[in-house]
Amino acid sequence: TGFATVSRNSGSRALKVTHGVLNAVAWGFLLPAGAVTARYLRQMQSIGPTWFYIHATIQLSGFLLGTIGFSIGIALGRNSPGVTYGLHRSLGIATFTAAALQTLALLFRPKTTNKFRRYWKSYHHFVGYACVVMGVVNVFQGFEVLREGRSYAKLGYCLCLSTLVGVCVAMEVNSWVVFCRKAKEEKMKRDGLTDDRCSSGIHS
Known part of the structure; x- marks a missing residue:
């Protein structure tokens, strides 16, 4: 019984670490990096529309990784009845929902000549920046949940974010x-x- 308990705890810990790493990379770094490329690379006329493909690739990669991390988080919640992290959970759901809406918005992007294009751009910017802010905040919440508030992992993430x-x-x-x-x-x-x-x- 003791061996089974230890094995279950170690497996749960490994899932939590995987969940944390995937979400830190996806929501905490790739999505902000994608927002940076959209803001600054589009001003470089020499690269033409290439900035959009770079932006879309980074954001879609972040969304896919984040979806895996989000799914692991849902599984961890189901396997831990009675253990709830209200703020972390709520931010995670809000971030995933906003990212999903952003991904769907790409399919309905109006042409530049369409009169609704400016409204779409306003929506895209607002939801995108909200998603980035919530994602970064939730990464720090995740470090607290994992009790890694003073760890080298958090220091490494802070260095990556500071560089960005x-x-x-x-x-x-x-x-x-x-x-x-x-x-x-x-x-x-x-x-x-x-x-x-x-x-x-x-x-x-």
């Missing part, structure tokens, strides 16, 4: 520099055209 945030900051600064440079160049061109018109008026 650092990339976002760098890309955001670069975007503003490029925007300001273009605005200045356009202003100089307008001033140049104005000067030319004035000069031609004086000569005539």
Whole structure:
């Protein structure tokens, strides 16, 4: 009986770790990385529509891994009657639902000329960013559930997330520099055209 109990506990622990790793990679890193690619790669005109395929691939990969992790979480809940983690469970369901809606939204994406395109984009951005925030928060909740709040695993995840945030900051600064440079160049061109018109008026 003691051996069976130990085996059951070790198996449950392995499932919890698998659940945690899959969800940390999927909801906690891949989905934020996909959001970053959509925000910054689309501004690079040199790559054309390639940014969309990169974004979609990362997001779909995250959703598939997250679905496996979510399913393991449901199984763990069923095998642990009387043990509930209310916030972690609720955030997990909300994140999975939002991600599923985002995936379905890709199938109904209007064309750029469609008048409903802007409403779809607003919905897509709102639900997408909400999914990313809930996913990251729930990953930290998961570390607490596993009692890994001070572990190297959490430290490693924090380093990965900090790196992604650092990339976002760098890309955001670069975007503003490029925007300001273009605005200045356009202003100089307008001033140049104005000067030319004035000069031609004086000569005539």
